[in-house]
Amino acid sequence: MGLSGISLLTTTYSLILQHQSLLLCLRAKGFGLDLKKDMEGVDYLSDERKKAQFDVEAMKIAWAGSLEAFQLSDRMAKLVANDPAFEKFTRPMLGRKELIKNTLRKAAHGWKLIVDLRLTEEEAKWLRLYIDEPAYTDLHWGMFIPAIEGQGTEEQKKKWLPLAKKMQIIGCYAQTELGHGSNVQGLETTATFDPQTDEFIMHSPTLTSSKWWPGGLGKASTHAVVYARLIVGGEFHGVHGFIVQLRSLDDHSPLPGVTVGDIGMKFGNGAYNTMDNGVLRFDHVRIPRDQMLMRVSQVTREGKIMQSDVPRQLIYGTMVYVRQTIVADASKALSRAVCIATRYSAIRRQFGSRNGGPETQVIDYKTQQSRLFPLLASAYAFRFVGEWLKWLYTDVKERLAANDFSTLPEAHACTAGLKSLTTSFTADGIEECRKLCGGHGYLVSSGLPELFAVYIPACTYEGDNVVLLLQVARFLVKTVSELGYKKPVGTTAYMGRVASLMQNNCAVQTAEGWLNPGAVVEAFESRAARMAVRCGQQLAKYENPEEGFAELSADLVEASIAHCQLIVVSKFIEKLQQDIPGKGVKQTLEVLCYVYALFLLHKHQGDFLATGYLTPKQASLANDQLRTLYSKVRPNAITLVDSFNYTDHYLGSILGRYDGNVYPKLYEAAWKDPLNDSDVVDGFYEYVQPILKQKLRTAKL
Ligand SMILES: CCCCCCCC/C=C\CCCCCCCCCCC/C=C/C(=O)SCCNC(=O)CCNC(=O)[C@H](O)C(C)(C)COP(=O)(O)OP(=O)(O)OC[C@H]1O[C@@H](n2cnc3c(N)ncnc32)[C@H](O)[C@@H]1OP(=O)(O)O
Numbered sequence: 050m051g052l053s054g055i056s057l058l059t060t061t062y063s064l065i066l067q068h069q070s071l072l073l074c075l076r077a078k079g080f081g082l083d084l085k086k087d088m089e090g091v092d093y094l095s096d097e098r099k100k101a102q103f104d105v106e107a108m109k110i111a112w113a114g115s116l117e118a119f120q121l122s123d124r125m126a127k128l129v130a131n132d133p134a135f136e137k138f139t140r141p142m143l144g145r146k147e148l149i150k151n152t153l154r155k156a157a158h159g160w161k162l163i164v165d166l167r168l169t170e171e172e173a174k175w176l177r178l179y180i181d182e183p184a185y186t187d188l189h190w191g192m193f194i195p196a197i198e199g200q201g202t203e204e205q206k207k208k209w210l211p212l213a214k215k216m217q218i219i220g221c222y223a224q225t226e227l228g229h230g231s232n233v234q235g236l237e238t239t240a241t242f243d244p245q246t247d248e249f250i251m252h253s254p255t256l257t258s259s260k261w262w263p264g265g266l267g268k269a270s271t272h273a274v275v276y277a278r279l280i281v282g283g284e285f286h287g288v289h290g291f292i293v294q295l296r297s298l299d300d301h302s303p304l305p306g307v308t309v310g311d312i313g314m315k316f317g318n319g320a321y322n323t324m325d326n327g328v329l330r331f332d333h334v335r336i337p338r339d340q341m342l343m344r345v346s347q348v349t350r351e352g353k354i355m356q357s358d359v360p361r362q363l364i365y366g367t368m369v370y371v372r373q374t375i376v377a378d379a380s381k382a383l384s385r386a387v388c389i390a391t392r393y394s395a396i397r398r399q400f401g402s403r404n405g406g407p408e409t410q411v412i413d414y415k416t417q418q419s420r421l422f423p424l425l426a427s428a429y430a431f432r433f434v435g436e437w438l439k440w441l442y443t444d445v446k447e448r449l450a451a452n453d454f455s456t457l458p459e460a461h462a463c464t465a466g467l468k469s470l471t472t473s474f475t476a477d478g479i480e481e482c483r484k485l486c487g488g489h490g491y492l493v494s495s496g497l498p499e500l501f502a503v504y505i506p507a508c509t510y511e512g513d514n515v516v517l518l519l520q521v522a523r524f525l526v527k528t529v530s531e532l533g534y535k536k537p538v539g540t541t542a543y544m545g546r547v548a549s550l551m552q553n554n555c556a557v558q559t560a561e562g563w564l565n566p567g568a569v570v571e572a573f574e575s576r577a578a579r580m581a582v583r584c585g586q587q588l589a590k591y592e593n594p595e596e597g598f599a600e601l602s603a604d605l606v607e608a609s610i611a612h613c614q615l616i617v618v619s620k621f622i623e624k625l626q627q628d629i630p631g632k633g634v635k636q637t638l639e640v641l642c643y644v645y646a647l648f649l650l651h652k653h654q655g656d657f658l659a660t661g662y663l664t665p666k667q668a669s670l671a672n673d674q675l676r677t678l679y680s681k682v683r684p685n686a687i688t689l690v691d692s693f694n695y696t697d698h699y700l701g702s703i704l705g706r707y708d709g710n711v712y713p714k715l716y717e718a719a720w721k722d723p724l725n726d727s728d729v730v731d732g733f734y735e736y737v738q739p740i741l742k743q744k745l746r747t748a749k750l
């Protein structure tokens with residue numbers, strides 16, 4: 050018997066087992082049989098796992114970044130998964146008050162673990178990830194503390210950071226208002242210096258000046274970094290951050306003049322409703338002068354404004370930091386959804402049964418592959434670009450500490466652009482994974498609805514994705530306009546070869562010709578350069594550049610996307626130039642890298658054709674190659690998602706279970722729904738039975 054015959058037999062055997070266990074379950078409910086006899090301990094995906102052409106343990110390390118990173122993350126994942134305090138299956142069924150209380154309990158337990166086990170910051174970050182529940186602590190550690198670190202003076206840091214780091218105060222980041230989020234310079238809250246008392250008076254002069262959205266503000270925070278218009282001597286001096294105490298440290302009640310509360314329920318059940326996004330108003334609240342964050346500008350006792358040599362953009366620095374973390378988190382959210390959809394696609398069978406044999410696994414349909422495998426490849430691509438962005442941010446941070454601000458514009462453009470690109474793609478990707486799972490993907494127990502609901506605000510918070518791409522566009526237009534006298538560096542270095550990128554066309558002649566990193570990078574560089582230059586030429590026709598920018602903004606956004614996609618493709622290729630140990634690991638990643646690049650090329654072929662870099666024939670060859678690549682991914686698909694090393698707890702999905710034991714567990718879960726506590730539903734006797742028993746002579750319907 051050939052290999053395919055053996056595999057058919059084992060697959061059929063698995064199917065029979067699975068059907069048997071389902072039958073046992075079905076009978077358990079209906080006919081009193083033993084529910085426990087489902088096939089616990091059987092790995093329904095074992096055949097798939099045997100197909101792997103690479104060393105899975107080595108791929109886990111490549112995904113994690115290093116052996117140490119893998120071990121650390123693995124330890125934290127297991128710590129959370131084995132602790133019943135972090136159960137999360139009932140979350141979507143809880144009412145808001147219960148939900149928030151439950152989150153506060155988990156955050157307290159998480160903090161206790163951090164203290165008791167003396168976890169490092171890195172360990173705490175992983176712990177937070179695996180607890181998988183948005184909480185006020187995210188904003189405290191992710192924005193309040195970084196805002197003080199980045200914008201505070203040494204003295205301010207010395208005073209506030211120890212309190213914050215021991216969690217003796219809880220802080221949030223209160224920037225957005227009811228009337229303004231994107232336009233930070235349009236904020237209306239005022240901070241007016243009173244030279245008589247050496248204080249600032251914090252005030253909300255209008256309804257639209259109410260702070261609105263800050264996470265952790267509603268119920269948990271005792272303090273906030275509040276962004277407000279600085280007014281000294283009756284003049285406006287820009288928006289700055291101020292540390293303001295909101296609640297008493299004794300009984301947590303709001304301080305006089307402070308009105309604070311939660312803004313209400315948000316999209317989905319459970320999901321981001323674990324967060325107390327808040328509303329805040331000030332009625333002439335006084336704070337000491339030294340609570341203005343003064344690294345960028347200082348207000349003296351006499352009411353003089355002193356500018357340091359730090360650029361004012363540093364006031365936006367916390368956003369640069371968080372955007373960088375959001376890019377890293379995009380690969381986690383996407384890989385999680387992809388893991389669920391891939392495992393389920395291997396379990397799920399529809400159509401194609403021959404002679405009573407098993408039906409086709411849906412993962413074998415080319416349409417399923419062409420939707421799923423680019424998402425799998427993107428998860429890897431985002432992982433590696435996130436790793437690079439972390440390096441870039443660390444480098445910028447070190448430079449900033451040494452008062453070197455030269456790389457700040459590039460860091461801003463990269464974090465803004467990649468945040469936009471990765472979150473938009475991930476949000477759409479999670480929804481695509483839901484559809485890839487058919488009807489069962491719509492069940493909360495698939496894990497996908499809640500993941501989607503938690504994830505989608507990432508397209509809006511930390512900067513609306515379109516607004517951020519327009520920031521990238523400004524950076525690109527500036528780079529193009531300076532080409533004559535300034536050598537572009539970093540991620541825009543390719544613009545330095547703009548003449549050849551505008552002239553030379555693609556040389557690929559065969560489908561195999563696309564399996565060449567040089568050809569791929571040149572295609573993306575040429576497309577990005579041509580789109581940016583074209584925008585520059587169009588802009589030059591306008592007398593008023595701002596008017597031109599507004600008029601051309603949709604094209605500028607497309608040019609920014611092309612630039613950001615080039616960054617992701619290049620960083621993936623650069624990653625593959627490193628030493629990546631393990632049998633078949635590098636080769637498998639190469640396949641994914643080409644899938645990512647050629648999928649984008651196919652999806653955006655309009656750009657590549659319109660800029661004249663590719664011919665229709667070359668675009669078609671790329672698509673031929675893409676199909677071949679999907680066949681190469683197929684045998685490795687399950688082990689590629691196993692390499693994320695996600696526990697069943699973190700995945701939170703019956704469809705994505707490691708053992709693939711989907712049907713019995715779905716069936717079991719249905720009976721755990723509170724609606725099934727009784728056979729006759731509450732409300733039946735009041736509202737249904739009277740209809741059943743009514744004696745209408747005629748019905749008009
Ligand atoms: C459970 C127990 C656990 C216990 C503890 C665990 C411990 C764990 C430890 C750590 C956990 C870490 C967790 C992190 C998690 C994070 C969670 C994230 C949740 C997210 C919540 C959301 C928060 C928010 O949304 S905050 C609000 C964000 N708001 C925005 O993003 C507003 C967007 N708008 C803007 O950014 C700007 O207004 C603008 C850029 C659009 C326009 O600015 P403006 O000045 O008006 O305009 P412009 O003229 O265009 O720019 C002037 C020049 O400035 C340059 N520039 C703009 N922005 C920046 C920047 N950010 N940096 C540098 N430079 C910038 C711009 O390019 C211009 O430059 P030029 O040279 O003059 O051209």
Ligand SMILES: Cc1cc2nc3c(=O)[nH]c(=O)nc-3n(C[C@H](O)[C@H](O)[C@H](O)COP(=O)(O)OP(=O)(O)OC[C@H]3O[C@@H](n4cnc5c(N)ncnc54)[C@H](O)[C@@H]3O)c2cc1C
Pocket residue numbers: 188222223224225228229230231232261262263264321326506509510511512513514515516519
């Ligand atoms: C879940 C969540 C958590 C948040 N947490 C915080 C927090 O902790 N702290 C905080 O301060 N804020 C927080 N925010 C607020 C968030 O930062 C803002 O909502 C975000 O910056 C977008 O601003 P906006 O709401 O004003 O959108 P708007 O700017 O009003 O966007 C509306 C539409 O207008 C478009 N648009 C706006 N300006 C332009 C332009 N110049 N050109 C073209 N199109 C434009 C946008 O693309 C969008 O389509 C949070 C938001 C959410 C949803």
